[in-house]
Amino acid sequence: MRLLYLLVLLTVPAVAGTLEGDVVDAVTGAPVAGARVRVELPRADPVYAKADDRGHFQVENLVPGVYALKVQGLGYMEAAQAAQLPSASGLRIPLTRYAVITGKVTDPNGIPLPIATVEIYTARAAQPGDAGRYDVQPLPGGLVLAGGLQIHVDDRGEYCYASLKPGTHYLSARGSPFSSDRLTYYPGATDVAGARPLLLEPGEHLRADMQIASGPGARVAGRIVPPAGRTAPPGSYINVTLTGRDGAVHMASVPFGSGVPRPYQLTDVSPGRYIVVVATRSPGDTPWIPRPSVFGAMLRAEVGESDIGDLDVQLQELPPIAGSVGFAEGCTPAPVRIIGGLSETTSGPDGNFVLSGISPGHFSVSAIAAPGVWAASARLGNREVLRDGFDYPVAAGEALRILMDCFHPGGHP
Amino acid sequence: MKWCVFLLGTAALYGQVVEGNIVDGISGAPVAWAYVKLSAPAGSAAPAARSDLGGHFRISLAQADTERTLLWVSRPGYLTVSQRLPAPSSPELSDLRITLTPQAVITGRIEDEDGFPVAFGFVQAFQYVKLGDHSVIRGTSSLAYDGLGEYRLSGLPAGSYYIRISSIGGLEEWDLRYSPEFYGGTATPQGASMVEVKAGETRSGIDFHLKRRPGVKITAQVTSPASWGKPEQVTMSLRSEFGFWRRAAAEGNATYVFPHVPQGTYDIYATASFSSLGRSLSVKRQIGVAADDVSGLVLNFDSELGVEVSGRVLSDGAPPPCPYAIGLGLKSDLSPTSGAKSRPDGTFSIESVKPGHYRLAIQEEQVNESPPACRGVTLSARLGDTDVWANGFDVGTVPVGPLQIVATAKVGALFGSIVDLTGKRPVWAQLIFEQVPGGRMFSTIAVANGEFSKLLLPGDYHIYSAINPQQSWALSDPAYRAQHANDLPMVRIVEGNNGPIKLTLPK
Numbered sequence A: 001m002r003l004l005y006l007l008v009l010l011t012v013p014a015v016a017g018t019l020e021g022d023v024v025d026a027v028t029g030a031p032v033a034g035a036r037v038r039v040e041l042p043r044a045d046p047v048y049a050k051a052d053d054r055g056h057f058q059v060e061n062l063v064p065g066v067y068a069l070k071v072q073g074l075g076y077m078e079a080a081q082a083a084q085l086p087s088a089s090g091l092r093i094p095l096t097r098y099a100v101i102t103g104k105v106t107d108p109n110g111i112p113l114p115i116a117t118v119e120i121y122t123a124r125a126a127q128p129g130d131a132g133r134y135d136v137q138p139l140p141g142g143l144v145l146a147g148g149l150q151i152h153v154d155d156r157g158e159y160c161y162a163s164l165k166p167g168t169h170y171l172s173a174r175g176s177p178f179s180s181d182r183l184t185y186y187p188g189a190t191d192v193a194g195a196r197p198l199l200l201e202p203g204e205h206l207r208a209d210m211q212i213a214s215g216p217g218a219r220v221a222g223r224i225v226p227p228a229g230r231t232a233p234p235g236s237y238i239n240v241t242l243t244g245r246d247g248a249v250h251m252a253s254v255p256f257g258s259g260v261p262r263p264y265q266l267t268d269v270s271p272g273r274y275i276v277v278v279a280t281r282s283p284g285d286t287p288w289i290p291r292p293s294v295f296g297a298m299l300r301a302e303v304g305e306s307d308i309g310d311l312d313v314q315l316q317e318l319p320p321i322a323g324s325v326g327f328a329e330g331c332t333p334a335p336v337r338i339i340g341g342l343s344e345t346t347s348g349p350d351g352n353f354v355l356s357g358i359s360p361g362h363f364s365v366s367a368i369a370a371p372g373v374w375a376a377s378a379r380l381g382n383r384e385v386l387r388d389g390f391d392y393p394v395a396a397g398e399a400l401r402i403l404m405d406c407f408h409p410g411g412h413p
Numbered sequence B: 001m002k003w004c005v006f007l008l009g010t011a012a013l014y015g016q017v018v019e020g021n022i023v024d025g026i027s028g029a030p031v032a033w034a035y036v037k038l039s040a041p042a043g044s045a046a047p048a049a050r051s052d053l054g055g056h057f058r059i060s061l062a063q064a065d066t067e068r069t070l071l072w073v074s075r076p077g078y079l080t081v082s083q084r085l086p087a088p089s090s091p092e093l094s095d096l097r098i099t100l101t102p103q104a105v106i107t108g109r110i111e112d113e114d115g116f117p118v119a120f121g122f123v124q125a126f127q128y129v130k131l132g133d134h135s136v137i138r139g140t141s142s143l144a145y146d147g148l149g150e151y152r153l154s155g156l157p158a159g160s161y162y163i164r165i166s167s168i169g170g171l172e173e174w175d176l177r178y179s180p181e182f183y184g185g186t187a188t189p190q191g192a193s194m195v196e197v198k199a200g201e202t203r204s205g206i207d208f209h210l211k212r213r214p215g216v217k218i219t220a221q222v223t224s225p226a227s228w229g230k231p232e233q234v235t236m237s238l239r240s241e242f243g244f245w246r247r248a249a250a251e252g253n254a255t256y257v258f259p260h261v262p263q264g265t266y267d268i269y270a271t272a273s274f275s276s277l278g279r280s281l282s283v284k285r286q287i288g289v290a291a292d293d294v295s296g297l298v299l300n301f302d303s304e305l306g307v308e309v310s311g312r313v314l315s316d317g318a319p320p321p322c323p324y325a326i327g328l329g330l331k332s333d334l335s336p337t338s339g340a341k342s343r344p345d346g347t348f349s350i351e352s353v354k355p356g357h358y359r360l361a362i363q364e365e366q367v368n369e370s371p372p373a374c375r376g377v378t379l380s381a382r383l384g385d386t387d388v389w390a391n392g393f394d395v396g397t398v399p400v401g402p403l404q405i406v407a408t409a410k411v412g413a414l415f416g417s418i419v420d421l422t423g424k425r426p427v428w429a430q431l432i433f434e435q436v437p438g439g440r441m442f443s444t445i446a447v448a449n450g451e452f453s454k455l456l457l458p459g460d461y462h463i464y465s466a467i468n469p470q471q472s473w474a475l476s477d478p479a480y481r482a483q484h485a486n487d488l489p490m491v492r493i494v495e496g497n498n499g500p501i502k503l504t505l506p507k
Helices: A002-011 B002-013 B469-474 B478-483
Strands: A017-025 A036-041 A044-050 A056-062 A065-072 A079-085 A091-095 A099-106 A117-121 A136-139 A143-146 A149-152 A158-164 A167-174 A198-200 A205-207 A218-225 A237-244 A249-255 A262-269 A272-281 A295-303 A321-327 A337-340 A343-346 A352-355 A361-363 A365-368 A373-380 A390-392 A400-406 B017-024 B035-038 B048-050 B056-060 B070-074 B081-084 B096-100 B104-111 B121-131 B134-144 B150-156 B159-167 B194-197 B216-223 B232-239 B245-247 B249-252 B255-261 B264-274 B279-289 B294-300 B307-315 B325-330 B338-341 B347-353 B356-363 B377-383 B393-395 B400-408 B412-419 B429-436 B441-446 B451-456 B459-466 B491-493 B496-504
Touching (some): A017 A065, A044 A056, A065 A091, A117 A158, A249 A262, A272 A361, A321 A337, A337 A352, A337 A400, A343 A352, B035 B056, B104 B121, B121 B150, B216 B232, B216 B279, B232 B255, B255 B264, B279 B294, B307 B325, B356 B400, B412 B429, B412 B491, B491 B496
Parallel strands (some): B017 B096, B216 B294, B412 B496
Antiparallel strands (some): A017 A056, A036 A044, A065 A079, A167 A198, A237 A272, A272 A295, A337 A365, A361 A390, B035 B048, B035 B070, B121 B134, B121 B159, B216 B255, B232 B245, B232 B264, B325 B356, B356 B393, B459 B491
16 A cells, blocks of 8 residues: 555656745734745755745745745744645744844943943743852742853943843843953842843833942952872972853962962952862973873852952862763663763773863763764762763762663654 | 162062053043053952043052053053053153054944845954964954844954954855855955054944855765774864855765855865774865865875874983973974873884874973983984974874984083062963073973973073063064063073072063
């Protein structure tokens, strides 16, 4: 029966059809004049059409089948729609207008800030793991701001974003990471709790000028305590690096001394959440034969308005991470390239691997295999780290277990 | 005598102020609200002030724990100025006159044939600047992110610029027939229209009306020896010198297709991972595209496996007692890309070196980390009859060797420390030692506590210092070195240990 159907398809000439429809404003129903349509064709270049003044378009000489359409209109969000020939006629494709947000960013004196960055966020529900992330800002009501859209102002401090999806947004602005400028939420709060939501309707044009707050930062100091009884190569020193979500990096170097706690100090650190990375460095490092740090530590710190004088850091050994790769049922085991903590290795025939020479920091885990095979899970000790990554150094003996999944022949993932 | 100057300088710095006036370079009018900042060690706040309505600024130098050798002045609408400060004892320090040059600006709009704005386009203004024996691009860039396709190139010094769209954002996804172009509608600088701007001028209306261009289909295959197994994660891309970039679609059977490529010259890159080799390889091939489709193109990973570069190090005629680290760096790259340590018999082998022109970077064991018996300095490196120490050598498809590296253990180890005029140890300092006569140069970096050590050949040396990367670049200029030859005292090195010496950074 299937063979007969195929024969019919091959012997009956396909009748060319026309795909036509109207592009309209999703809110008002008015035609979108000049909209353009792109029709995807299997194994051929796409074809294009342009809507007339009434928003009407048509694409001729198409054989029967299912087509994917994309539609654009000036000032509108792109829409995608599927259409079937011969039954598709009189398509109605609604487009939603973008919202537009513009403004100017100035310093506390009202001077335009030419190197400011504006960030537009859409709030999302808080998730497990957000609490430890320095790039997630908690809002009241179980919401958080994370991963906003970043826009750089121009040399006059002005910004414009005309491709904004309508809805509720939050806004922040920051100046140079190496100044006393503070991350400021619209309309002028330095605490995220004071950020005001902005509701933008389709087609709405909102002007949101922002004056960045400023103030001296705090002093962050403490001691770096080496592991008892351990030494590092002569001339070794210790780098202390604070990295904030606004890109601010504060760094200090102190000499390493066996058994001797070393004081360090960083000044003018703006309020915010920071990742603190401490690592020993050797003066004998060569770029082409790098030597991994001997000792290190990583922690998170929240800096407020007050000085911190006791952020002591206990240096640790930097252990390798041993692990294993497993495959879901139905997948063919194969070597997997594992990247984590700037270190890379490939799993052996038994699925085992060792990541070594890792420097302290927060890292993601990547497991790369053949096309159609992907990492479904990566557990370090008893926590899942595939999505949010992990902090290194880890506890000695903590193993990384990666589970790979694959597409199965039937198309079932 | 130098110490007297140091003490005087320090005394003069305490309680002194840096002050002056800022004026517009064209009108001579005072510039208000300019931001003036002095350099400071990393981790500490940089002293800063703003000019008042009369263009006057004043920064108090109450703190003694910072180094203040550079001054920056910035103001929206002007080019940023950076300059060295006069000596702490100089009266000029309280009567500075800073001239700010108004910036030039070029603005415009990018749209396609349908009149749609090109959002997220990336626009650049640039000039070709002669630097030594080759030209480099100098310029500024702007992202037309606003959804209106508008761009604004600011902070430009007066001059003539090429303007190009190096990325057309999402337009390429919509219609592959669009591609990056220069202002004037060309794909390369040849025939492009340059835009001239004067200081303080804003040139508006430099609009782009992108056109769909004809293109051809390019089909390419990748191959590799069967013994390597199937390549994994194969990607293929194509790019031009002038911003065109595209990724190929896989068609199966190791075949990849670029559907619509305009005329021009391109590099095609293929990368793949080979489990059997435990590494990834990439291969590049240049092609010229004319009016016809291109097919039958083959990129062979075998050619990129690289070859072995081997040789031997002899120190005073015998294998060195401790390993030497031998690095190879491409001429275009600052850092060595591969390397190996010498074995006990002095031989070494660097594997998988890809074709290219390489320079040697040889590092003996660190002074502080090894016993004096391990010390050594490289004297020469030869490949056959050719001296490759100064100019490097080519690597092709056949193994290279033997490299004969000659070193000596008859060296002097210099120990010392460096401080600035306030007696503070700098956060970072580079020292260059230039042998006199001979001109051979050695470099070292002072670590966090200001201390340094360096193995040198016996002889007399000029010493030069840099406390930031800009100065570091300047040290490669013989004219700069001649000008600063007496900033620091000369030093005589003898075999064995030398010093410790104490250096004071020049003003």
